[in-house]
Amino acid sequence: MADPGPGPRPQTDAIIARYSGFARLAQAGGTPHDGNGCGDSCSDVTAYAAEDQVPEAALRASLGCGNPLAVADLRPGETVLDLGSGGGLDVLLSARRVGPAGTVYGLDASDDMLAIARANAAQAGADNVHFLRGRIEDIPLPAARVDVIISNCVINLAADKARVLAEAFRVLVPGGRFGVSDIIAESGLDPGERTAAENRIGCAASTLTAEEYRHELRAAGFTGITITATSEAGEGLHTAIVQAAKPTG
Template sequence: MQQKSANDIRRHVSDSYAKVAESSSRGDSCGTATSCCGVSDDAAINTLISTRLGYTEEDLAVAPEGADMGLGCGNPRAIASLKPGEVVVDLGSGGGFDCFLAAREVGESGRVIGVDMTPAMVNKARANAEQGGFDNVEFRLGEIEHLPVPDNTADVIISNCVINLSPDKPQVFREAFRILKPGGRLAISDVVAGTELPEEIANDMALHACCVAGASLVDELETILRDAGFSDVRITPKDESRDFIRDWAPGRGVEDYVLSAHIEAVKRVGV
Protein backbone atom coordinates (compact mmCIF):
# COMPACT_ATOMS: atom_id res chain seq x y z
CA MET A 1 0.00 0.00 0.00
CA GLN A 2 1.31 3.44 -0.92
CA GLN A 3 2.26 5.69 1.99
CA LYS A 4 -0.25 8.38 1.04
CA SER A 5 -3.06 5.84 1.01
CA ALA A 6 -1.95 4.42 4.38
CA ASN A 7 -1.88 7.90 5.91
CA ASP A 8 -5.33 8.65 4.52
CA ILE A 9 -6.67 5.51 6.18
CA ARG A 10 -5.04 6.32 9.53
CA ARG A 11 -6.39 9.86 9.43
CA HIS A 12 -9.91 8.74 8.57
CA VAL A 13 -9.95 6.07 11.28
CA SER A 14 -8.55 8.46 13.88
CA ASP A 15 -11.09 11.15 12.98
CA SER A 16 -13.96 8.66 13.14
CA TYR A 17 -13.04 7.38 16.59
CA ALA A 18 -12.33 10.87 17.89
CA LYS A 19 -15.95 11.70 17.06
CA VAL A 20 -17.05 8.60 18.96
CA ALA A 21 -15.05 9.60 22.05
CA GLU A 22 -16.11 13.25 21.97
CA SER A 23 -19.79 12.58 21.37
CA SER A 24 -19.82 9.87 24.03
CA SER A 25 -18.25 12.23 26.56
CA ARG A 26 -20.91 14.86 25.78
CA GLY A 27 -23.68 12.28 25.86
CA ASP A 28 -25.10 13.41 22.52
CA SER A 29 -25.57 11.71 19.17
CA CYS A 30 -22.58 10.12 17.44
CA GLY A 31 -23.58 11.50 14.05
CA THR A 32 -21.12 10.31 11.42
CA ALA A 33 -19.27 8.31 14.07
CA THR A 34 -21.95 5.63 13.80
CA SER A 35 -19.91 4.29 10.88
CA CYS A 36 -17.55 2.74 13.47
CA CYS A 37 -18.06 -0.94 14.17
CA GLY A 38 -20.80 -1.57 16.69
CA VAL A 39 -20.84 1.92 18.15
CA SER A 40 -23.89 3.67 19.57
CA ASP A 41 -24.46 6.67 21.82
CA ASP A 42 -27.15 4.71 23.69
CA ALA A 43 -25.86 2.90 26.80
CA ALA A 44 -28.62 0.30 26.64
CA ILE A 45 -27.73 -0.54 23.04
CA ASN A 46 -24.03 -0.76 23.96
CA THR A 47 -24.94 -3.22 26.72
CA LEU A 48 -26.84 -5.34 24.21
CA ILE A 49 -23.93 -5.20 21.77
CA SER A 50 -21.41 -6.23 24.43
CA THR A 51 -23.45 -9.16 25.71
CA ARG A 52 -23.73 -10.39 22.13
CA LEU A 53 -19.94 -10.25 21.95
CA GLY A 54 -19.52 -12.52 24.98
CA TYR A 55 -19.32 -10.15 27.93
CA THR A 56 -21.34 -10.85 31.07
CA GLU A 57 -23.60 -8.55 33.06
CA GLU A 58 -20.96 -8.65 35.80
CA ASP A 59 -18.33 -7.40 33.33
CA LEU A 60 -20.54 -4.49 32.41
CA ALA A 61 -21.27 -3.68 36.05
CA VAL A 62 -17.66 -3.48 37.26
CA ALA A 63 -16.31 -1.21 34.51
CA PRO A 64 -16.62 2.57 35.02
CA GLU A 65 -19.67 4.17 33.47
CA GLY A 66 -18.90 5.17 29.90
CA ALA A 67 -16.05 2.69 29.43
CA ASP A 68 -18.23 0.26 27.48
CA MET A 69 -18.78 2.03 24.18
CA GLY A 70 -20.10 -0.97 22.27
CA LEU A 71 -16.89 -1.18 20.25
CA GLY A 72 -15.47 -4.59 19.41
CA CYS A 73 -16.17 -7.90 17.73
CA GLY A 74 -15.54 -10.33 20.58
CA ASN A 75 -14.14 -10.74 24.07
CA PRO A 76 -10.35 -11.25 24.03
CA ARG A 77 -10.27 -12.02 27.75
CA ALA A 78 -12.19 -15.21 27.00
CA ILE A 79 -9.00 -16.65 25.49
CA ALA A 80 -6.37 -14.68 27.42
CA SER A 81 -6.31 -16.84 30.60
CA LEU A 82 -4.98 -13.88 32.57
CA LYS A 83 -3.20 -14.55 35.86
CA PRO A 84 -2.46 -12.38 38.92
CA GLY A 85 0.74 -10.38 38.52
CA GLU A 86 0.81 -10.39 34.73
CA VAL A 87 1.45 -7.33 32.56
CA VAL A 88 -1.16 -6.82 29.85
CA VAL A 89 -0.99 -4.45 26.88
CA ASP A 90 -4.19 -3.59 25.02
CA LEU A 91 -3.72 -2.48 21.40
CA GLY A 92 -6.32 0.17 20.57
CA SER A 93 -7.74 0.51 24.07
CA GLY A 94 -10.51 3.01 23.30
CA GLY A 95 -12.42 3.98 26.43
CA GLY A 96 -10.56 1.34 28.44
CA PHE A 97 -13.29 -1.28 28.83
CA ASP A 98 -11.10 -4.36 28.24
CA CYS A 99 -8.26 -2.80 30.25
CA PHE A 100 -10.44 -2.41 33.33
CA LEU A 101 -11.70 -5.98 33.11
CA ALA A 102 -8.15 -7.26 32.64
CA ALA A 103 -7.02 -5.19 35.65
CA ARG A 104 -9.36 -7.12 37.93
CA GLU A 105 -7.84 -10.41 36.79
CA VAL A 106 -4.16 -9.46 37.09
CA GLY A 107 -4.79 -7.79 40.44
CA GLU A 108 -2.77 -5.20 42.31
CA SER A 109 0.46 -7.07 41.58
CA GLY A 110 -0.22 -6.86 37.84
CA ARG A 111 -0.39 -3.98 35.41
CA VAL A 112 -2.39 -3.04 32.32
CA ILE A 113 -1.23 -0.61 29.63
CA GLY A 114 -3.70 0.65 27.04
CA VAL A 115 -2.42 2.21 23.82
CA ASP A 116 -4.59 4.28 21.49
CA MET A 117 -3.74 6.72 18.69
CA THR A 118 -6.70 9.02 19.31
CA PRO A 119 -6.07 11.72 21.95
CA ALA A 120 -9.78 12.02 22.75
CA MET A 121 -9.96 8.28 23.47
CA VAL A 122 -6.88 8.38 25.69
CA ASN A 123 -8.32 11.33 27.63
CA LYS A 124 -11.64 9.51 28.03
CA ALA A 125 -9.94 6.31 29.19
CA ARG A 126 -7.80 8.19 31.73
CA ALA A 127 -10.90 9.89 33.13
CA ASN A 128 -12.62 6.50 33.36
CA ALA A 129 -9.62 5.05 35.22
CA GLU A 130 -9.67 7.90 37.72
CA GLN A 131 -13.43 7.56 38.16
CA GLY A 132 -13.12 3.81 38.80
CA GLY A 133 -10.01 4.03 41.01
CA PHE A 134 -7.94 1.76 38.76
CA ASP A 135 -4.40 2.38 39.98
CA ASN A 136 -2.89 -0.53 38.05
CA VAL A 137 -4.04 0.75 34.63
CA GLU A 138 -2.41 3.44 32.49
CA PHE A 139 -3.15 4.75 29.01
CA ARG A 140 -0.56 5.91 26.50
CA LEU A 141 -0.99 7.83 23.26
CA GLY A 142 0.58 6.05 20.31
CA GLU A 143 0.08 4.06 17.13
CA ILE A 144 -0.08 0.30 17.35
CA GLU A 145 2.52 0.21 14.55
CA HIS A 146 4.94 2.09 16.86
CA LEU A 147 4.09 1.09 20.41
CA PRO A 148 5.29 3.37 23.24
CA VAL A 149 6.27 0.29 25.25
CA PRO A 150 9.78 -1.10 25.94
CA ASP A 151 11.00 -4.48 24.68
CA ASN A 152 9.99 -7.60 26.64
CA THR A 153 7.34 -5.84 28.75
CA ALA A 154 4.08 -7.74 28.30
CA ASP A 155 3.02 -11.20 29.37
CA VAL A 156 -0.13 -10.89 27.29
CA ILE A 157 -1.28 -8.67 24.44
CA ILE A 158 -5.01 -8.24 23.95
CA SER A 159 -6.89 -6.29 21.30
CA ASN A 160 -10.51 -6.03 20.26
CA CYS A 161 -11.37 -5.32 16.62
CA VAL A 162 -8.53 -2.83 16.10
CA ILE A 163 -5.70 -4.46 14.14
CA ASN A 164 -7.92 -4.72 11.05
CA LEU A 165 -7.94 -0.90 11.03
CA SER A 166 -4.17 -0.72 10.49
CA PRO A 167 -2.85 -0.34 6.94
CA ASP A 168 0.43 -2.00 8.03
CA LYS A 169 -0.44 -5.21 9.86
CA PRO A 170 3.04 -6.80 9.51
CA GLN A 171 4.47 -3.83 11.44
CA VAL A 172 1.77 -4.18 14.12
CA PHE A 173 2.70 -7.80 14.76
CA ARG A 174 6.44 -7.09 14.67
CA GLU A 175 5.84 -4.52 17.39
CA ALA A 176 3.65 -6.94 19.34
CA PHE A 177 6.43 -9.53 19.17
CA ARG A 178 9.00 -6.96 20.32
CA ILE A 179 7.14 -5.92 23.46
CA LEU A 180 6.15 -9.44 24.53
CA LYS A 181 8.30 -11.26 27.04
CA PRO A 182 9.65 -14.64 25.96
CA GLY A 183 6.77 -17.04 26.54
CA GLY A 184 4.27 -14.20 26.16
CA ARG A 185 1.09 -14.65 24.19
CA LEU A 186 -1.43 -12.92 21.94
CA ALA A 187 -5.15 -13.08 22.76
CA ILE A 188 -6.95 -11.04 20.12
CA SER A 189 -10.48 -10.67 18.82
CA ASP A 190 -10.59 -9.22 15.32
CA VAL A 191 -12.32 -9.53 11.98
CA VAL A 192 -10.93 -11.65 9.17
CA ALA A 193 -11.97 -12.05 5.56
CA GLY A 194 -13.44 -15.40 4.59
CA THR A 195 -12.92 -14.59 0.93
CA GLU A 196 -11.35 -11.86 -1.19
CA LEU A 197 -13.13 -8.54 -0.67
CA PRO A 198 -14.75 -6.92 -3.72
CA GLU A 199 -13.14 -3.63 -4.77
CA GLU A 200 -16.21 -1.61 -3.81
CA ILE A 201 -15.82 -2.84 -0.23
CA ALA A 202 -12.01 -2.90 -0.01
CA ASN A 203 -11.73 0.69 -1.31
CA ASP A 204 -14.57 2.16 0.76
CA MET A 205 -12.98 4.47 3.35
CA ALA A 206 -16.10 4.42 5.56
CA LEU A 207 -15.91 0.63 5.67
CA HIS A 208 -12.34 0.86 6.96
CA ALA A 209 -13.61 2.68 10.06
CA CYS A 210 -16.45 0.15 10.10
CA CYS A 211 -13.93 -2.69 10.70
CA VAL A 212 -14.66 -4.35 7.35
CA ALA A 213 -12.47 -3.10 4.48
CA GLY A 214 -9.19 -3.73 6.30
CA ALA A 215 -9.87 -7.38 7.14
CA SER A 216 -7.12 -9.81 6.07
CA LEU A 217 -7.62 -13.30 4.70
CA VAL A 218 -6.95 -16.00 7.31
CA ASP A 219 -4.03 -17.52 5.37
CA GLU A 220 -2.51 -14.07 4.88
CA LEU A 221 -2.81 -13.29 8.58
CA GLU A 222 -1.21 -16.60 9.57
CA THR A 223 1.75 -15.82 7.33
CA ILE A 224 2.10 -12.32 8.79
CA LEU A 225 2.16 -13.72 12.34
CA ARG A 226 4.74 -16.39 11.54
CA ASP A 227 6.92 -13.92 9.65
CA ALA A 228 6.85 -11.68 12.74
CA GLY A 229 8.30 -14.58 14.76
CA PHE A 230 5.21 -16.06 16.42
CA SER A 231 4.65 -19.76 17.01
CA ASP A 232 1.56 -21.81 17.84
CA VAL A 233 -0.56 -19.56 15.62
CA ARG A 234 -4.25 -20.31 15.82
CA ILE A 235 -7.04 -18.34 14.13
CA THR A 236 -10.58 -19.45 14.92
CA PRO A 237 -13.33 -17.76 12.87
CA LYS A 238 -16.76 -17.41 14.49
CA ASP A 239 -19.53 -18.00 11.96
CA GLU A 240 -22.18 -16.74 14.38
CA SER A 241 -20.56 -13.29 14.31
CA ARG A 242 -22.08 -12.59 10.90
CA ASP A 243 -25.34 -11.76 12.70
CA PHE A 244 -23.92 -8.66 14.39
CA ILE A 245 -21.51 -7.76 11.58
CA ARG A 246 -24.55 -7.32 9.34
CA ASP A 247 -25.58 -4.41 11.59
CA TRP A 248 -22.30 -2.53 10.96
CA ALA A 249 -23.26 -1.72 7.37
CA PRO A 250 -26.91 -2.66 6.80
CA GLY A 251 -27.76 -3.59 3.25
CA ARG A 252 -24.13 -3.80 2.08
CA GLY A 253 -23.79 -7.58 2.45
CA VAL A 254 -20.50 -7.25 4.35
CA GLU A 255 -21.40 -10.27 6.48
CA ASP A 256 -20.86 -12.42 3.38
CA TYR A 257 -17.17 -11.50 3.37
CA VAL A 258 -15.94 -10.90 6.93
CA LEU A 259 -16.44 -12.48 10.32
CA SER A 260 -15.00 -12.23 13.81
CA ALA A 261 -12.20 -14.55 14.91
CA HIS A 262 -10.05 -15.38 17.91
CA ILE A 263 -6.37 -14.93 17.09
CA GLU A 264 -3.83 -16.64 19.35
CA ALA A 265 -0.04 -17.00 19.13
CA VAL A 266 3.02 -17.34 21.37
CA LYS A 267 6.49 -15.80 21.53
CA ARG A 268 8.52 -18.83 22.38
CA VAL A 269 11.19 -18.76 25.08
CA GLY A 270 14.65 -18.40 23.59
CA VAL A 271 13.50 -16.30 20.62
Protein backbone atom coordinates in the same frame (compact mmCIF):
# COMPACT_ATOMS: atom_id res chain seq x y z
CA MET B 1 -8.37 3.41 18.67
CA ALA B 2 -4.92 3.10 17.19
CA ASP B 3 -3.21 5.17 14.54
CA PRO B 4 -3.33 2.89 11.48
CA GLY B 5 0.24 3.80 10.72
CA PRO B 6 2.36 4.78 7.76
CA GLY B 7 -0.29 4.41 5.08
CA PRO B 8 -1.77 7.35 3.17
CA ARG B 9 -1.92 10.20 5.65
CA PRO B 10 -5.43 11.42 4.71
CA GLN B 11 -6.85 7.94 5.33
CA THR B 12 -4.99 7.66 8.64
CA ASP B 13 -6.18 11.07 9.80
CA ALA B 14 -9.75 10.29 8.75
CA ILE B 15 -9.84 7.10 10.82
CA ILE B 16 -8.46 8.84 13.91
CA ALA B 17 -10.91 11.72 13.44
CA ARG B 18 -13.81 9.30 13.13
CA TYR B 19 -12.99 7.46 16.33
CA SER B 20 -12.32 10.73 18.13
CA GLY B 21 -15.82 11.74 17.10
CA PHE B 22 -17.17 8.54 18.63
CA ALA B 23 -15.32 9.44 21.83
CA ARG B 24 -16.86 12.90 21.98
CA LEU B 25 -20.29 11.38 21.41
CA ALA B 26 -19.71 9.03 24.34
CA GLN B 27 -18.50 11.91 26.52
CA ALA B 28 -21.77 13.70 25.78
CA GLY B 29 -23.72 10.70 27.04
CA GLY B 30 -24.46 9.17 23.64
CA THR B 31 -23.39 5.83 22.31
CA PRO B 32 -21.46 5.08 19.10
CA HIS B 33 -23.60 1.95 18.68
CA ASP B 34 -26.68 3.83 17.48
CA GLY B 35 -26.85 4.03 13.71
CA ASN B 36 -23.27 4.87 12.78
CA GLY B 37 -22.48 1.79 10.70
CA CYS B 38 -19.44 0.61 12.61
CA GLY B 39 -21.24 0.35 15.91
CA ASP B 40 -24.21 -1.45 14.39
CA SER B 41 -22.19 -3.95 12.37
CA CYS B 42 -19.06 -4.55 14.41
CA SER B 43 -19.41 -3.61 18.03
CA ASP B 44 -20.39 -6.43 20.34
CA VAL B 45 -20.73 -5.21 23.91
CA THR B 46 -22.90 -8.26 24.64
CA ALA B 47 -19.71 -10.36 24.54
CA TYR B 48 -19.04 -9.37 28.15
CA ALA B 49 -20.61 -11.47 30.88
CA ALA B 50 -22.82 -9.80 33.47
CA GLU B 51 -20.29 -10.63 36.17
CA ASP B 52 -17.70 -8.48 34.40
CA GLN B 53 -19.53 -5.42 35.79
CA VAL B 54 -18.59 -3.36 32.77
CA PRO B 55 -18.11 0.36 33.57
CA GLU B 56 -20.96 2.23 31.86
CA ALA B 57 -18.85 5.11 30.52
CA ALA B 58 -16.26 2.72 29.11
CA LEU B 59 -19.00 0.60 27.60
CA ARG B 60 -20.50 3.63 25.81
CA ALA B 61 -17.15 4.31 24.13
CA SER B 62 -16.49 0.69 23.20
CA LEU B 63 -16.26 -0.18 19.51
CA GLY B 64 -14.84 -3.66 19.88
CA CYS B 65 -16.03 -6.74 18.05
CA GLY B 66 -15.74 -9.31 20.83
CA ASN B 67 -14.22 -9.99 24.22
CA PRO B 68 -10.51 -10.84 24.04
CA LEU B 69 -10.46 -11.36 27.81
CA ALA B 70 -12.54 -14.50 27.33
CA VAL B 71 -9.45 -16.23 25.93
CA ALA B 72 -6.58 -14.20 27.42
CA ASP B 73 -6.47 -16.25 30.64
CA LEU B 74 -5.07 -13.32 32.62
CA ARG B 75 -3.36 -14.17 35.89
CA PRO B 76 -2.57 -12.14 39.01
CA GLY B 77 0.66 -10.18 38.70
CA GLU B 78 0.86 -10.21 34.90
CA THR B 79 1.59 -7.21 32.69
CA VAL B 80 -0.93 -6.66 29.89
CA LEU B 81 -0.96 -4.37 26.84
CA ASP B 82 -4.18 -3.41 25.03
CA LEU B 83 -3.53 -2.26 21.46
CA GLY B 84 -6.03 0.46 20.57
CA SER B 85 -7.53 0.71 24.03
CA GLY B 86 -10.27 3.25 23.22
CA GLY B 87 -12.34 4.21 26.25
CA GLY B 88 -10.46 1.76 28.47
CA LEU B 89 -13.05 -1.01 28.77
CA ASP B 90 -10.69 -3.97 28.34
CA VAL B 91 -7.92 -2.20 30.26
CA LEU B 92 -10.11 -1.77 33.34
CA LEU B 93 -11.41 -5.33 33.20
CA SER B 94 -7.85 -6.61 32.76
CA ALA B 95 -6.71 -4.54 35.74
CA ARG B 96 -9.18 -6.37 37.96
CA ARG B 97 -7.92 -9.74 36.79
CA VAL B 98 -4.20 -9.09 37.19
CA GLY B 99 -4.76 -7.42 40.56
CA PRO B 100 -2.64 -4.83 42.37
CA ALA B 101 0.57 -6.74 41.64
CA GLY B 102 -0.11 -6.56 37.90
CA THR B 103 0.05 -3.72 35.39
CA VAL B 104 -2.08 -2.91 32.36
CA TYR B 105 -1.10 -0.54 29.56
CA GLY B 106 -3.57 0.92 27.09
CA LEU B 107 -2.18 2.32 23.84
CA ASP B 108 -4.25 4.64 21.64
CA ALA B 109 -3.72 7.38 19.03
CA SER B 110 -6.85 9.41 19.82
CA ASP B 111 -6.51 12.10 22.48
CA ASP B 112 -10.28 12.08 22.93
CA MET B 113 -10.34 8.34 23.60
CA LEU B 114 -7.40 8.66 25.99
CA ALA B 115 -9.23 11.39 27.92
CA ILE B 116 -12.24 9.11 28.37
CA ALA B 117 -10.05 6.18 29.36
CA ARG B 118 -8.14 8.16 31.98
CA ALA B 119 -11.36 9.55 33.43
CA ASN B 120 -12.84 6.06 33.59
CA ALA B 121 -9.73 4.72 35.32
CA ALA B 122 -9.83 7.53 37.88
CA GLN B 123 -13.51 6.91 38.56
CA ALA B 124 -12.85 3.19 38.97
CA GLY B 125 -9.92 3.84 41.31
CA ALA B 126 -7.65 1.73 39.09
CA ASP B 127 -4.09 2.64 40.00
CA ASN B 128 -2.41 -0.23 38.15
CA VAL B 129 -3.22 1.11 34.66
CA HIS B 130 -1.27 3.42 32.36
CA PHE B 131 -2.60 4.93 29.15
CA LEU B 132 -0.07 5.73 26.43
CA ARG B 133 -0.49 7.84 23.31
CA GLY B 134 0.99 6.30 20.20
CA ARG B 135 0.70 4.00 17.25
CA ILE B 136 0.41 0.26 17.42
CA GLU B 137 3.14 0.10 14.73
CA ASP B 138 5.56 1.83 17.14
CA ILE B 139 4.73 0.60 20.63
CA PRO B 140 6.35 2.95 23.18
CA LEU B 141 7.52 0.17 25.49
CA PRO B 142 10.85 -1.67 25.77
CA ALA B 143 11.38 -5.18 24.46
CA ALA B 144 10.13 -8.12 26.52
CA ARG B 145 7.98 -5.87 28.72
CA VAL B 146 4.53 -7.53 28.71
CA ASP B 147 3.13 -10.99 29.38
CA VAL B 148 -0.07 -10.66 27.37
CA ILE B 149 -1.24 -8.57 24.42
CA ILE B 150 -4.95 -8.03 23.82
CA SER B 151 -6.81 -5.95 21.25
CA ASN B 152 -10.42 -5.51 20.22
CA CYS B 153 -11.26 -4.81 16.56
CA VAL B 154 -8.24 -2.56 15.97
CA ILE B 155 -5.45 -4.42 14.14
CA ASN B 156 -7.69 -4.73 11.08
CA LEU B 157 -7.53 -0.91 10.77
CA ALA B 158 -3.72 -0.78 10.58
CA ALA B 159 -2.13 -0.09 7.20
CA ASP B 160 1.01 -2.09 8.06
CA LYS B 161 -0.20 -5.17 9.89
CA ALA B 162 3.15 -6.94 9.55
CA ARG B 163 4.78 -4.15 11.53
CA VAL B 164 2.04 -4.25 14.17
CA LEU B 165 2.60 -7.96 14.72
CA ALA B 166 6.39 -7.55 14.73
CA GLU B 167 6.06 -4.88 17.42
CA ALA B 168 3.70 -7.08 19.42
CA PHE B 169 6.25 -9.89 19.25
CA ARG B 170 9.04 -7.52 20.34
CA VAL B 171 7.36 -6.29 23.51
CA LEU B 172 6.16 -9.72 24.64
CA VAL B 173 8.30 -11.71 27.05
CA PRO B 174 9.40 -15.18 25.89
CA GLY B 175 6.37 -17.38 26.41
CA GLY B 176 4.10 -14.32 26.23
CA ARG B 177 0.58 -14.63 24.85
CA PHE B 178 -1.29 -12.83 22.07
CA GLY B 179 -5.10 -12.93 22.21
CA VAL B 180 -7.20 -10.51 20.19
CA SER B 181 -10.65 -10.05 18.72
CA ASP B 182 -10.53 -8.83 15.14
CA ILE B 183 -12.25 -8.78 11.76
CA ILE B 184 -11.23 -11.26 9.04
CA ALA B 185 -12.31 -11.56 5.42
CA GLU B 186 -13.62 -14.63 3.65
CA SER B 187 -10.94 -16.20 1.46
CA GLY B 188 -13.07 -16.20 -1.69
CA LEU B 189 -13.36 -12.41 -2.00
CA ASP B 190 -11.40 -10.60 -4.68
CA PRO B 191 -9.81 -7.25 -3.68
CA GLY B 192 -12.75 -5.22 -4.93
CA GLU B 193 -15.28 -7.37 -3.08
CA ARG B 194 -13.20 -7.16 0.08
CA THR B 195 -13.08 -3.37 -0.08
CA ALA B 196 -16.81 -3.19 -0.74
CA ALA B 197 -17.50 -5.40 2.29
CA GLU B 198 -15.29 -3.19 4.47
CA ASN B 199 -17.03 -0.05 3.25
CA ARG B 200 -20.43 -1.51 4.09
CA ILE B 201 -19.61 -2.02 7.76
CA GLY B 202 -17.39 1.04 8.09
CA CYS B 203 -15.01 -0.33 10.74
CA ALA B 204 -12.51 -2.41 8.82
CA ALA B 205 -9.72 -1.64 6.35
CA SER B 206 -7.37 -3.89 4.37
CA THR B 207 -8.82 -6.86 6.23
CA LEU B 208 -6.81 -10.09 6.16
CA THR B 209 -8.18 -13.55 5.54
CA ALA B 210 -7.54 -16.14 8.24
CA GLU B 211 -4.70 -17.64 6.19
CA GLU B 212 -3.13 -14.23 5.55
CA TYR B 213 -3.35 -13.43 9.27
CA ARG B 214 -1.74 -16.77 10.09
CA HIS B 215 1.06 -16.07 7.61
CA GLU B 216 1.78 -12.64 9.10
CA LEU B 217 1.85 -14.04 12.63
CA ARG B 218 4.29 -16.78 11.59
CA ALA B 219 6.47 -14.24 9.81
CA ALA B 220 6.64 -12.18 13.01
CA GLY B 221 7.82 -15.26 14.92
CA PHE B 222 4.64 -16.41 16.65
CA THR B 223 3.75 -20.06 17.20
CA GLY B 224 0.68 -21.90 18.48
CA ILE B 225 -1.55 -19.88 16.17
CA THR B 226 -5.32 -20.40 16.18
CA ILE B 227 -7.92 -18.27 14.42
CA THR B 228 -11.55 -18.97 15.24
CA ALA B 229 -14.37 -17.17 13.47
CA THR B 230 -17.08 -16.28 15.98
CA SER B 231 -19.82 -14.41 14.11
CA GLU B 232 -20.63 -12.60 10.89
CA ALA B 233 -19.57 -8.95 10.89
CA GLY B 234 -21.16 -8.24 7.53
CA GLU B 235 -21.38 -9.93 4.17
CA GLY B 236 -17.96 -11.46 3.46
CA LEU B 237 -16.49 -10.51 6.86
CA HIS B 238 -16.38 -12.27 10.22
CA THR B 239 -15.34 -11.46 13.75
CA ALA B 240 -12.68 -13.81 15.03
CA ILE B 241 -10.56 -14.66 18.04
CA VAL B 242 -6.86 -14.78 17.15
CA GLN B 243 -4.44 -16.47 19.54
CA ALA B 244 -0.70 -17.06 19.37
CA ALA B 245 2.38 -17.18 21.58
CA LYS B 246 6.00 -16.03 21.57
CA PRO B 247 8.29 -19.06 21.88
CA THR B 248 10.08 -19.49 25.19
CA GLY B 249 13.44 -20.24 23.61
